[in-house]
Amino acid sequence: MRAVVLGIGNTILTDEAAGVRAVEMLEKTYAVPDNVVVIDGGTSGMEMIEDLSNLDFLIVIDVVKTGAAPGTVVKIAGDEIPVFFRRKLSPHQIALPDVLASLELLDTMPKEIVVLGVEPISLELGMEMTSTVAEQIPVLVKMAAAELVARGYQLEVLAAPNH
Secondary structure (H helix, E strand, O other): OOEEEEEEOOOOEHHHHHHHHHHHHHHHHEEOOOOEEEEEEEOOOHHHHHHHOOOOEEEEEEEOOOOOOOOOEEEEEOOHHHHHHHHOOOOOOOHHHHHHHHHHHOOOOOOOEEEEEEOOOOOOOEOOOOHHHHOOHHHHHHHHHHHHHHOOOOOEEOOOOOO
């Protein structure tokens, strides 16, 4: 069983950094087994095809615009996934739908995808996330870990998730 936890975001656009910051914290908080790869996807695109091919499980962590209150954490899974990618809920979401479409064409689509996201407040130029979104990073990390554990991946806690 192969899984990837993919954090997406642009670290110079305030809350847009949430996905990247979450995977950084995940790596500091948990020792993941060899069959789980944690990727800081930044704003990457098609170069991720190989890493995302033939996975059993893909977790994407990102900021999402669902219309919920800022700082709201959301989980998008199952039948909601195609709708999520059609509606372009993530501000930079040009690359990932293209990558997934290519994986589908190549018949190497991940067997299961879960998107964990947080509603942003600011996507302005800046290195600091808003405190509302930053406070949700440990929540996203715990959610990602729980998703992996629920599917039988063995994680070892290294440290308690904190800011």
